[in-house]
Amino acid sequence: xxxxxxxxxxxxxxxxxxxxxxxxxxxxxxxxxxxxxxxxxxxxxxxxxxxxxxxxxxxxxxxxxxxxxxxxxxxxxxxxxxxxxxxxxxxxxxxxxxxxxxxxxxxxxxxxxxxxxxxxxxxxxxxxx
Numbered sequence: 001x002x003x004x005x006x007x008x009x010x011x012x013x014x015x016x017x018x019x020x021x022x023x024x025x026x027x028x029x030x031x032x033x034x035x036x037x038x039x040x041x042x043x044x045x046x047x048x049x050x051x052x053x054x055x056x057x058x059x060x061x062x063x064x065x066x067x068x069x070x071x072x073x074x075x076x077x078x079x080x081x082x083x084x085x086x087x088x089x090x091x092x093x094x095x096x097x098x099x100x101x102x103x104x105x106x107x108x109x110x111x112x113x114x115x116x117x118x119x120x121x122x123x124x125x126x127x128x129x
Contacts, residue, residue, distance in 0.1 A: 005072055005079060005106060008114050013065045019056055025049040028116050029107060035120040048119075062090035077108040085121050101125065 008027070015024035025045040028034075034042040034051055042051035056063055068084030085102040105118035120126065 005081060005114055006067070006070060008106075009067055009070075009081070009083070009104070012116070013067065016052065016056075017064050019061065021049045021052050024052060028119070029109070032115070032117050032119065035122055035126065038122060038126055059087075059089035063087065064089065079106045079114070080104070081106065082123070087121075 012024060012027050015021070015027070025048055028045050028048055030045060032044065032048060034048045036042050036051045036055065042048045064087070066086045068086055070081060070083040073080045073082075081102075081104040083102045083104065085100040087100070100121050101123040102121045103118070103123045104116055104120065106114045107117045109115055
């Protein structure tokens, strides 16, 4: 299971890097949320797709996400992933860290596939922002 979720997250990172947002949005549940920045949340697949388009433009179409250390906690059809997320981009200045401790919540759908329900690349740092 751990390997399965790690591979799933790699697919998501690859879709972001390739700017394949139609594929990316299908990796989310219908009611998923994405923390775009501390005071902004995208809800649902279409908002998430549009948010990633804006995020990519903010990073001059050069965003490359990758995961470092990862802890996966599973309970039934739900999993919490705590991950070191490393962002690279051709943008010298940004107000947010490019080395994050992300938290993701995944749920299995009726076909047994993992989908992201909560995507929070800021992790618990949201408390301090």
